[in-house]
Amino acid sequence: MNTKQLKQRIAFSIFGTMSFIVVAILVIILGFIVIRGMSAISWEFLTEMPKDGMTKGGIFPAIVGTGCLVLGSMVFAFPIGVLSGIYINEYLTESWLKKFLRMMTNNLAGVPSIVFGLFGMALFVNYLSFGDSIIAGSMTLGLLALPVVIRLTEEALKTVDDNLRLGSYALGATKIQTIQKVVIPIAFPNIMTGLILSIGRVSGETAPILFTVAAYFLPRLPHSLSDQVMALPYHLYVLATSGTNMEESRPMAYGTALVLVSIVLIINVSASLLRRRIQKKVKMN
Amino acid sequence: MTVIDNNIQQIRTDLVQMWTLVINQMEKARLALINGDKNLAREVRMNEKRVDAFELKLDMDSENVLMLKNPVAIDLRFILSVLKINYNLERIGDYANAIAKVAEHANGPMPEDILQPTHLPEMFFTAQSMLQESLYAFEKSDRNHVNVLFGMDEKLDKPNNNANVIISQLIKEKPDDTMLILEALSIMRKLERTGDHILNVAEELIFYFDAIVIKHSKIHKNQ
Amino acid sequence: MTQAEAKNVNVWYDSFQALKDISMTFEPNTVTALIGPSGCGKSTFLRLFNRMNDLIPLFRVEGLVTVNGQNVYSKDIRLDEMRKKVGMVFQKPNPFPKSIFENVAYGLRVNGISNRKEIEETVERSLKQAALWDEVKDSLKKSAMELSGGQQQRLCIARALAVQPKLILMDEPASALDPISTNRIEELIFELKKDYTIIIVTHNLQQAGRISDATAFFYLGELVEFNLTKKIFLNPDNERTQNYITGRFG
Numbered sequence: 001m002n003t004k005q006l007k008q009r010i011a012f013s014i015f016g017t018m019s020f021i022v023v024a025i026l027v028i029i030l031g032f033i034v035i036r037g038m039s040a041i042s043w044e045f046l047t048e049m050p051k052d053g054m055t056k057g058g059i060f061p062a063i064v065g066t067g068c069l070v071l072g073s074m075v076f077a078f079p080i081g082v083l084s085g086i087y088i089n090e091y092l093t094e095s096w097l098k099k100f101l102r103m104m105t106n107n108l109a110g111v112p113s114i115v116f117g118l119f120g121m122a123l124f125v126n127y128l129s130f131g132d133s134i135i136a137g138s139m140t141l142g143l144l145a146l147p148v149v150i151r152l153t154e155e156a157l158k159t160v161d162d163n164l165r166l167g168s169y170a171l172g173a174t175k176i177q178t179i180q181k182v183v184i185p186i187a188f189p190n191i192m193t194g195l196i197l198s199i200g201r202v203s204g205e206t207a208p209i210l211f212t213v214a215a216y217f218l219p220r221l222p223h224s225l226s227d228q229v230m231a232l233p234y235h236l237y238v239l240a241t242s243g244t245n246m247e248e249s250r251p252m253a254y255g256t257a258l259v260l261v262s263i264v265l266i267i268n269v270s271a272s273l274l275r276r277r278i279q280k281k282v283k284m285n
Numbered sequence: 286m287t288v289i290d291n292n293i294q295q296i297r298t299d300l301v302q303m304w305t306l307v308i309n310q311m312e313k314a315r316l317a318l319i320n321g322d323k324n325l326a327r328e329v330r331m332n333e334k335r336v337d338a339f340e341l342k343l344d345m346d347s348e349n350v351l352m353l354k355n356p357v358a359i360d361l362r363f364i365l366s367v368l369k370i371n372y373n374l375e376r377i378g379d380y381a382n383a384i385a386k387v388a389e390h391a392n393g394p395m396p397e398d399i400l401q402p403t404h405l406p407e408m409f410f411t412a413q414s415m416l417q418e419s420l421y422a423f424e425k426s427d428r429n430h431v432n433v434l435f436g437m438d439e440k441l442d443k444p445n446n447n448a449n450v451i452i453s454q455l456i457k458e459k460p461d462d463t464m465l466i467l468e469a470l471s472i473m474r475k476l477e478r479t480g481d482h483i484l485n486v487a488e489e490l491i492f493y494f495d496a497i498v499i500k501h502s503k504i505h506k507n508q
Numbered sequence: 509m510t511q512a513e514a515k516n517v518n519v520w521y522d523s524f525q526a527l528k529d530i531s532m533t534f535e536p537n538t539v540t541a542l543i544g545p546s547g548c549g550k551s552t553f554l555r556l557f558n559r560m561n562d563l564i565p566l567f568r569v570e571g572l573v574t575v576n577g578q579n580v581y582s583k584d585i586r587l588d589e590m591r592k593k594v595g596m597v598f599q600k601p602n603p604f605p606k607s608i609f610e611n612v613a614y615g616l617r618v619n620g621i622s623n624r625k626e627i628e629e630t631v632e633r634s635l636k637q638a639a640l641w642d643e644v645k646d647s648l649k650k651s652a653m654e655l656s657g658g659q660q661q662r663l664c665i666a667r668a669l670a671v672q673p674k675l676i677l678m679d680e681p682a683s684a685l686d687p688i689s690t691n692r693i694e695e696l697i698f699e700l701k702k703d704y705t706i707i708i709v710t711h712n713l714q715q716a717g718r719i720s721d722a723t724a725f726f727y728l729g730e731l732v733e734f735n736l737t738k739k740i741f742l743n744p745d746n747e748r749t750q751n752y753i754t755g756r757f758g
Contacts, residue, residue, distance in 0.1 A: 093565045163602035167664070170558055171615035171671055172592030181618065182604055287755045355714055357741045358750045496743030 033257050040255025049219035050252075057219075059256050064221055065134075065229030066263070069213065070203045072138025072225070077145040078195060085153025085191075090179055109147035114207040116144045121211035133226040137213025144208050145198045152194025156187040189278040196271035200264045206233040232260045289354045296346050296367055300374075303339035304420045307374050310336065310381035311416060311479075315409045317385055318472070321394035329385035336378035343371045362496055366489035370423075373482040373489075377416070380475040387468050395469065399462065402451055403469045404444040408476040411440045415483045419490070428494055434487045441480035448473050509577070511536045511705035512557055512675050517571035519552055519729075521564065526552045528729045530571075534675070539697060539706045541716035541737065544726035545757065550709050553726065554677050556580070557707070558594040559587060575675055592619055595668030595676040595704075600684050601660035603652035603667070608635075608644050611652045611663055615671035630670050637703075638666035639696050658689025665696065676700065678708040682715065694719050713753055717741050725749045 044058055051057030084101075092098040120140025130136040160183050168178040184191075206214075214234035222229045239253035310329050317326035347364050350356055356364050388395075400406055415437050422430035444451070448470060455466045491497050512534040519527035527549045534540055542550040555561045556573045559580060573580045575594055592615070603611050612631040621627060631648070635641040640662040644655070652663055661681060668676060678697070682690040697706060697719050710716050716723050717737060724734040725746070733740065733749040744750045751757055 095565075161602065163598055163600055164604060166560060166563075167596075167598060167602045167604070167667075168614070168618070169563075170560065170591055170594075170596035171618060171667065172588045173614075173618035174588050177618045181614070186605055289755065357713065357717070357753045358744055360754050361742065 030261065033254060033261055036251070037254035037256075037258030040251040041258060045252075045255055046259070050217065051219070059230075059232070059235060059252070059259065061218060061221060062230040062232045062235040062256070063259065065214075065231040066203055066233075066260075068134050068222060068229055069137050069141055069209060069231055070199055072134055073141035073145055073202050074195070074199060076139050076142030077149050077198070080142075081146050081149025082153050082191060082195075085150045085157065086179065086184075088150070089154045089157040090175070090183065105147045105150050108143075109151065112207075113144055113205055114210075116140055117208040117211050119143070120208055125212055131226060132211075132213055132215075132228045134213055134222060134229055135225040137209045137229075137231075138225075140208040140212045141202045141205060144205060145202050148198040148201060149194060152198070153187075153191050156190030156194060157183060159190060160186045189275045192278060193271050193275045196267055196274065200267040200271075203267070204233055204260060204264055206231075206237055209234055232256060232263070236260060289350065289356060289360055292346065292350045292354060293360060293363060296343060296350070296364075299339060299343055299346070300367055300370065301420070301424060303336065303343065303371070303374055304416075304423070306332065306336060306339065307378045307381065308413065308416045308420065310378055310385075311409075311413055314381040314384040314388065315413070317388035318391070318395050319400070319406075321388065321391060323389055326385040326389035330382060330389065333378060333382040336375060336382075340371055340375040340378075343367060347371070359493075362493045366493040369489045370486050373485045376482050377479050380479050383475060384472055387472065391465070391468075395465070396462070398459075399455065399466060399469050402455055403448075403473055405469060405472060405476075408441055408444060408473060411437055412476045412479045412483070415441075415480060419483050419486050422487075422490055426494060428491070431487050431490050431494075434483060438480045438484055441477050445473055445477040509536065510534060511576065512707070513572070513574045514553070514556065515572040515574075517553075517556065517569065517573060519549070519556070519561070519570075520566075520568040522566040526729050530731045532724060532731065532734055534705055534707060536674075536705050537701055537703075538721045539701050539708060539719050541720035541723045542707065542709045542726060543711075543713060543716050543723060543752070544732075545752070546711075548726040549729040550724075550726045551679055554679055554707055554709050557675060557677055558591045558596055560596070562587075588619075592671045593673050593675070595665075595671065595673035597661070597664050597668055597676065597678040597681045599680040601657055601664055603655070603660050603663050605651065605653055607649050608652050608655070608663060609648040612667050612670050615667060619671060631666075634666040634670040635663075637669050637700070638662045639692065639699070640666055656689070658685050658692060661685060661689070661693060662696065665693075665700075669700075674705060676704050676706045678706060680709055680711060683711060690715070725752060727752070 046058060046063065047060050048058035049060060084105075088098060088101050088105075092101070117140060120136060120143065124130045124136035124139050125132060128136075164182050164186070165178055168182045169175075173181070209231050213228055214231050215228040216238055218228060218230050236253055236256045239249045239256060310332055313325050313329045313332075316322060317329060347368050350360075350364050354360075395405070415434055418430050418434055418437070421427065422434070452466055452470045455469075456463050459466065488498075510533040514530050514532050517527055517530045518525065530553060532540075542554060544550045552561060556569065557575055557580065561567045561569070569581060575590070578590070579585070580590060604614060606614070609631055612634050613627050616627050616630055621630075632641065632645075635644060640659060643659060644650075644663075652660065655663060661684075665676075665681075681697075682693045685693065694715065697708065700706060708716075708720065720737045722735065723737040723740040725732045725740070725744075725748070727748055733744055733746040735745065739745075740749060741753065744753065
């Protein structure tokens with residue numbers, strides 16, 4: 001073997017090892033959580049209220065709460081995010097305004113989530129007097145998701161071949177018709193993927209809901225948008241750091257972690273499945 | 286220099302060589318006839334094969350350029366005119382060969398008293414000058430020299446138009462030389478035809494220079 | 509009557525002048541080829557006639573551009589109405605990722621035609637005109653993306669024909685195709701000449717020779733020569749034209 005080949009092999013083994021380590025870390029984390037959390041998982045755990053200072057019972061209200069928050073944040077973030085993405089990519093030509101909007105979006109994405117939480121508390125909870133509520137929490141989470149949605153929408157639109165837009169204009173289509181009938185249908189699978197991925201991200205956030213909605217212990221389901229709810233990430237935090245009986249609630253914490261991770265994983269996998277499905281459908285349409 | 290330039294340069298060089306060869310053939314045929322030089326006549330007849338070889342090569346090379354190089358504009362006109370000039374030069378080469386054949390089989394030089402009345406020396410001079418001029422016009426891309434050719438051709442036509450009268454008179458005067466006189470007639474005809482071929486060449490040169498087609502037009506008809 | 513005309517047209521992209529004082533007329537039922545080296549302005553010129561250049565930032569035009577006697581750059585023109593009258597075929601086949609039927613119907617739909625029967629008739633007629641009908645009539649619901657490159661390009665031509673333009677602009681329509689597909693497109697252009705006026709940008713000189721009646725040579729934003737194609741290919745008036753078409757450029 002000559003030195004060239006040797007170098008090649010060494011390089012490749014280093015790269016290979018590195019990527020293997022990444023996978024290994026994921027497997028270890030998942031394995032750890034599954035092993036520790038599996039024992040806590042049961043039908044009751046998923047469907048019952050927490051009992052006995054959160055050492056017994058289930059996490060049902062936290063699951064429902066997270067569901068409400070995710071749904072609420074998306075109702076808030078999707079329209080605004082997708083429409084701004086379309087505006088930035090389709091309507092703005094390369095100008096200072098476009099650069100400015102891009103920069104601002106990027107900056108927004110870089111803001112630490114706890115700051116969103118603080119801002120949400122100041123704006124929604126206090127100034128707009130929503131109080132600690134699903135609506136305040138959803139909006140705060142929505143704000144957090146916004147830059148991601150905008151960016152992913154923009155990226156999805158960018159992948160649409162300009163020749164298709166030109167082809168549409170050349171046939172006498174207006175801009176809005178072109179966007180509606182050509183651009184969006186093609187970009188749709190990618191936009192959807194972006195949206196689902198941002199759901200995954202939002203559902204795991206703790207900081208933004210900390211001051212805006214999350215309840216420490218609330219063993220009942222919400223009745224309206226102005227109710228407080230429990231949420232999985234916060235519940236996990238509570239169980240792990242400030243439960244009434246830390247030792248007793250430890251398995252519950254791992255169980256909660258397992259549920260949370262599973263939800264995120266399921267969302268991610270369904271995102272790619274959905275994307276493949278729709279892509280095929282768009283082609284056939 | 287483009288790829289087609291190489292081909293065209295080669296064709297141009299070959300054509301000029303062929304042209305020069307044909308000019309020499311005609312000169313040697315003339316000398317062989319007038320001086321009764323059988324060796325020179327034989328040399329002309331040997332060289333006829335070279336003229337034919339040039340014709341074949343130029344045909345093939347031109348076809349290749351047409352086939353493979355997609356010539357357009359001046360290149361296209363060049364190739365198209367070369368194909369025809371080539372053909373006409375070959376015919377002129379044939380005439381030189383035929384004249385040399387007469388010289389080869391003759392018993393001595395063509396007698397003065399046949400040469401003078403048939404105007405053969407003048408006709409030779411005119412035809413050879415036209416050949417020279419046409420080559421010059423081609424090499425220098427000189428339109429004016431092409432126009433001169435049309436005027437010169439008339440000098441070939443005049444004796445030829447009277448040929449029947451001249452020849453029958455000569456035969457009456459010298460019935461013993463009838464064969465020789467008839468040979469002289471055929472040479473007159475060939476020189477006249479040579480002039481026509483050079484006019485064809487001239488037309489091709491005009492097409493090559495200016496893409497003007499003058500075939501069968503007025504200029505040609507005023508003979 | 510001339511189908512399209514450019515009169516003293518100047519075009520700038522910011523401070524770069526892309527076209528310099530171009531004047532040309534296009535007669536009905538002719539094919540005009542625009543040739544010239546890359547960046548000579550021929551595509552820019554082509555795209556004046558359906559205002560595709562408007563999309564380019566800092567584009568500016570002076571002079572008169574008319575289609576069917578109508579000033580294309582007039583203030584009170586409706587861009588979508590105007591574009592409908594000018595078909596365009598692009599370099600790379602760009603069918604929409606929709607069915608074959610929907611691709612051809614697209615132009616009708618965006619122009620407000622919703623009568624099912626009318627759309628079906630137009631789609632069939634356009635596909636026939638584009639010499640594609642026999643190949644796709646049993647699979648109109650199939651995705652256009654499943655067609656071959658040559659078929660896709662003919663579909664794009666059918667799509668352009670569906671809105672019944674008078675003038676068709678083609679921007680190197682066969683440059684991405686194999687010789688057989690190219691041949692079919694060329695035959696098609698020859699056929700379409702009966703009903704349409706065609707302006708085609710091409711880098712393939714032989715193609716310009718085969719299909720066009722007139723040829724215009726652009727160089728550095730100038731119209732160097734505009735003449736009958738026969739004339740251009742046999743004996744161009746301008747030496748720069750001759751140098752370009754014989755490949756002695758420089």
